[in-house]
Amino acid sequence: MPTAKPSSVLSAAAAKKLWNLYGFESSKDLVLEDLAMALGVVVLEGHLKAADAWLIRKGEKGIIRVSDAIPELGRRRFAVAHELGHWSLHKTLSQLLSCTSADMLARYKASAPEIEANMFAAELLMPTHLFQPALGASQPTARFVNELAERFGTTRTSTAFRIADLTKDYFALVMSKDGKVAWWQASDALAEYVWIENGGSVPRYSVAAKFFAGESLPDAPQKIDVGDWFSENRGLDAECFYEDVIPMPRYGKALSLLWLE
Ligand SMILES: [Zn+2]
Incomplete structure (x- = not known):
């Protein structure tokens, strides 16, 4: 994993751009599965061992698999938004990312991509404005x-x-x-x-x-x-x-x- 400093500005800007691009006005407009589809990513639910979500990338298409063991809707949404963060920000990083519940909380002392994915998810789900x-x-x-x-x-x-x-x-x-x-x-x-x-x-x-x-x-x-x-x-x-x-x-x-x- 790269040790570069995470960029909160770029991560938040990428999420903000999606709000503008699709003209969302409130959180009700933000249906993550629809947004993912528009970005070329299918969201599926299924059994995942020791991870909250996965992202698989194949060229311009991707699959997010989110764990069916997550009991709370909010946590599921955060996991999907986090993977959309990887999708938007880390195109060259890896073709397969597996992210744990600890990754979803990472802000410091973690790898930059995990922190950036969380900053993206936070701005996507809870936009500053x-x-x-x-x-x-x-x-x-x-x-x-x-x-x-x-x-x-x-x-x-x-x-x-x-x-x-x-x-x-x-x-x-x-x-x-x-x-x-x-x-x-x-x-x-x-x-x-x-x-x-x-x-x-x-x-x-x-x-x-x-x-x-x-x-x-x-x-x-x-x-x-x-x-x-x-x-x-x-x-x-x-x-x-x-x-x-x-x-x-x-x-x-x-x-x-x-x-x-
Ligand atoms: Zn991650």
Whole structure:
């Protein structure tokens, strides 16, 4: 795999171009199978071992095979959009690409093509010109993320990711699995101030800890000390953050949304 730096600008531009080219006005107009067909790609569903989706390229024609084991429509859509990203951006890379669920989340420390395919998918499914205005002045609660995910036909995880991409506010999402931090992502505004150690236990007083302890989750976002979640705080002038959790019991995961009031 090439180690070149991923180009977020080119990836997003390629997705944006499709919105313009086909005159989509809202997410309802974006039927991925139809778009794929227009681009010369057939989308099929079937059994895939250890992958969410495949792309096979033969000249100007391609096949995307998406796993029939994916339970959520949003995740299936993201997988198809990710492969369309490879199709549009990586014509000379390989004639066969197999992409795992981890590839679908890659943003850093992964190969450039996987990151680019995700940036393409994020812009295709949640275009900046619609998503950014939708953020408005709303707080990024679990409920708000659910609403956005519904509107854009996306997973709650990729939706929260997109908020981190596009918000000007202090915001972070933290995915925990089996009581440990699996990965996290902060908005640009917050990223320069804080750090969370991957692999560490979720903070004792966090809402995520309640989920892993099998306790019922609070109905409203909770105030959490900044020091509880962030192992490093480089001069952020705040004492408390809000935390709201999206529980994902099927995967043994909890997605914490953290923001400053
Ligand atoms: Zn991929």
